[in-house]
Amino acid sequence: MLHKNWLSSISEAKKNYLCLHSxxxxxxxxxxxxxxxxxxxxxxxxxxxxxxxxxxxxxxxxARDEDPEKxxxxxxxxxxxxxxxxxxxxxxxxxxxxxxxxxxxxxNDITNYYISLPAVNxxxxxxxxxxxxxxxxxxxxxxxxxxxxxxxxxxxxxLNQPYGDVWLKLRPLAYQVHPYQWATIGKELAHIEDAxxxxxxxxxxxxxxxxxAIVVVAGNVKVEEVKLLAEKWxxxxxxxxxxxxxxxxxxxxxxxxxxxxxxxxxxxSLYIAFHIPGRLDPAYYTIDLITxxxxxxxxxxxxxxxxxxxxxxxxxxxxxxxxxxxxxFVIEGKPAPQVPLEDAEAAxxxxxxxxxxELVPDEELQKVKNKIESTLIFSQMNIMEKAMSLAFxxxxxxGSQINQEAGHYLAVSNASIQEQARxxxxxxxxxxxxxxxxxxx
Numbered sequence: 095m096l097h098k099n100w101l102s103s104i105s106e107a108k109k110n111y112l113c114l115h116s117x118x119x120x121x122x123x124x125x126x127x128x129x130x131x132x133x134x135x136x137x138x139x140x141x142x143x144x145x146x147x148x149x150x151x152x153x154x155x156x157a158r159d160e161d162p163e164k165x166x167x168x169x170x171x172x173x174x175x176x177x178x179x180x181x182x183x184x185x186x187x188x189x190x191x192x193x194x195x196x197x198x199x200x201x202n203d204i205t206n207y208y209i210s211l212p213a214v215n216x217x218x219x220x221x222x223x224x225x226x227x228x229x230x231x232x233x234x235x236x237x238x239x240x241x242x243x244x245x246x247x248x249x250x251x252x253l254n255q256p257y258g259d260v261w262l263k264l265r266p267l268a269y270q271v272h273p274y275q276w277a278t279i280g281k282e283l284a285h286i287e288d289a290x291x292x293x294x295x296x297x298x299x300x301x302x303x304x305x306x307a308i309v310v311v312a313g314n315v316k317v318e319e320v321k322l323l324a325e326k327w328x329x330x331x332x333x334x335x336x337x338x339x340x341x342x343x344x345x346x347x348x349x350x351x352x353x354x355x356x357x358x359x360x361x362x363s364l365y366i367a368f369h370i371p372g373r374l375d376p377a378y379y380t381i382d383l384i385t386x387x388x389x390x391x392x393x394x395x396x397x398x399x400x401x402x403x404x405x406x407x408x409x410x411x412x413x414x415x416x417x418x419x420x421x422x423f424v425i426e427g428k429p430a431p432q433v434p435l436e437d438a439e440a441a442x443x444x445x446x447x448x449x450x451x452e453l454v455p456d457e458e459l460q461k462v463k464n465k466i467e468s469t470l471i472f473s474q475m476n477i478m479e480k481a482m483s484l485a486f487x488x489x490x491x492x493g494s495q496i497n498q499e500a501g502h503y504l505a506v507s508n509a510s511i512q513e514q515a516r517x518x519x520x521x522x523x524x525x526x527x528x529x530x531x532x533x534x535x
Contacts, residue, residue, distance in 0.1 A: 122497050123480055125310075126317045127488075130324060132333040134304035137484050137493050138320045139312040141477055147213035147313035148477050151223055152485035154308075155301035156203040157280075158273040158341060158419065166280020167297045169200045170244050170289060175207065177236035180229035185222060192218045200278050203418045204489065210478060213314035217323055223309075224327035227302060232295055241286055248283050256359040257529060267353050268367045268422055268525040272344040304328065305336040308488050312481040344369070344420060351525040358532055361408075361428045362435055365527040366442065368423045368518045373416060374490060379502040380510045381414055381423060381518070386462045387454065387511070388412035388425070388445070393461075396425070396445060406433050406441045418490075423518060435528065446519040453508040466503045 125139040157168050175198065176185050189196060194211030209219040252258045261277040269275035280286055309328070311320045347369055371377050388396045389412040396410045410427030429438035473479045480496075487495040 123474060123484065125484060125493060127493070128317075128321060128324075130304065130329055132304040132329070132331055133336070134324075134328050134331070135308045135488065136320065136324050137308070137310045137488055138315065138317045139310065139477075139480055139484060140315060140317065141313055141480075144313055144477055145213055146210060146477060147216045147219070147311065147315050148208060148210050148481040149216070149219040149223060150206065150208040150310045150312070150478075150481040150485050151227075152308045152310075152482075152489060153205045153207075153302060154306045154336075154489060155205055156201050157276060157278045158202050159301065159337075159339065160273065160276075160280075162273065162276075162281070164285055164289070164293055165276050165282075166244065166248075166278070166286045167289065167294070168205055169278045169280070170240060170286060171294070171297060171302075172198045172200045172205055172207075173240040173244055174236065174294065175226055175230065177233075177240060178231045179222075179226040180231050181225050182222060183231065185226070188218060189222060194218065202274055202278055202415075204486070206482065206485070208478065208482065216311070216315060216319075217327075220323045220327040224331065227304070227307070227328070228331045230298060230302070232291060232298075234291060237289070237291060237294060241289060244279075244286050245283060248279050248286065252277075252279055253283075256357070257363060260365060260527065260529075263353060263355065264365055264367055264424075264525065264527045267351055267527060268347075268369065269344055271342045272419065273341060274344070274417060274419065274421070300337050303334045303336065304331050305334060308485045310481040310485045310488075310493075312477045312484070341419065347523050347525075350521045352528075353526070354528045354530060356530045356532055359529050360531065361431070362531060363426065363428050363529040364435065364439060364442070365424060365426045366439075367525045367527075368520075368523050370414060370421055370423045370518055372420045373418045377510075377514055378416075380506045380514045382416075383459075383462060383466065383503060383506050384449070384511060384514065385412045385414055385423070386466060387449075387458070390462065390465060395449075396427075396442075399445060400427070400441055404441070405430055406438050410442075435530075439526070446515065449515040450512065450519060452512075454511050456508070459506075459508060459511070463504055463506070467500045470500050470503075 123139060125137050127135070127137050129135050155168055157165065160167050178184055182188065189209065189211065192211055192215035194209055194215065196207070196209040198205065198207040207223070209223065211219055252262060265277060266275045370381050386394070388394055389410060392398070392402070396412060400407045400410055406429060407427045408430050412425045414423045415421040425442055427438070429435060473483070483496050484493045487493045
């Protein structure tokens with residue numbers, strides 16, 4: 095999930111020192127931008143302090159873009175993209191020869207691929223990524239292999255371990271019409287098992303386009319060098335219009351939802367999800383800060399009150415999903431064995447009511463802000479983090495917004511926290527999922 099820890103160049107020792115020792119100092123991430131004739135956007139961040147380079151490609155496609163009857167395709171494609179292209183049958187072998195490594199991830203909103211390698215071998219990354227954007231190899235063997243890999247992942251991570259299916263249950267409980275109602279792995283195993291060659295080709299040709307991608311190159315590189323490589327390797331890929339995205343809007347939730355599951359789990363567990371605005375809403379920063387007030391570290395509210403002081407929970411967490419469209423704020427916890435479930439749930443609501451009725455003390459708020467700013471500063475010292483963040487903020491509208499993040503968090507007020515708490519933490523806006531061990535049946 096895209097959070098604040100997902101996040102110019104810090105190339106001089108003095109700047110490194112200042113970034114680490116002055117909480118009010120913000121390191122600017124400088125970059126250049128250009129676009130090829132086929133619509134492919136490039137951002138270039140020069141950092142001469144490292145011998146490495148990163149090529150990061152963000153595709154504007156995620157699980158929300160899938161057919162409700164053919165889910166899990168965005169994640170399946172993450173796997174298929176490593177199966178080789180027409181001119182490069184094995185993706186990893188040439189990369190390993192030049193000291194590089196690569197990986198990818200999929201969310202409900204995006205699919206992101208990245209390569210890290212010595213900067214002197216940067217052209218290898220351009221060669222590899224451009225070939226699979228232009229001519230991914232579609233073979234029945236590769237499709238069958240990756241279907242099996244993803245199906246096994248579905249079984250092992252989501253079906254065959256305690257609480258593994260939580261998102262297969264909580265998402266459709268909270269969402270009625272928006273495609274966030276299914277997880278990136280998909281709605282059900284059969285959708286992956288039944289994926290046909292026709293299906294995957296259609297998905298690729300619709301979404302894996304220059305106009306639907308953002309490339310960030312960061313590290314010991316020069317803009318002019320990157321421009322030449324971009325034209326050489328990505329320039330020949332033909333233009334195709336960016337696909338339209340027409341997603342159903344989730345209606346406002348007007349009554350509390352609740353589901354109790356009896357399963358083979360070791361302990362009872364509680365999940366409460368609340369609808370919140372999307373990533374581009376100004377309230378995002380206030381809501382994100384509330385998650386830290388609640389559960390970042392042992393001095394956070396939920397841990398201090400409900401775990402340490404009262405012993406009602408053995409563990410408890412609060413987080414938001416960071417979704418581009420209106421998302422979820424989730425509180426999850428495991429009540430202590432001797433604590434009745436209704437008492438544990440009431441204790442959470444008491445904490446929520448406290449935030450709604452009383453302003454957060456200045457000292458507590460400042461402490462959380464300092465932690466957030468520190469996290470952002472440290473993330474700016476890693477070229478991989480910077481490349482991913484630049485791509486994401488460019489998707490949001492402008493890569494330079496990465497330099498405004500700390501300021502947005504620092505501007506959050508006690509009053510805005512209280513206002514958001516009152517809007518979000520309402521019973522009619524909640525979806526509660528409860529796991530009970532089988533012996534409680």
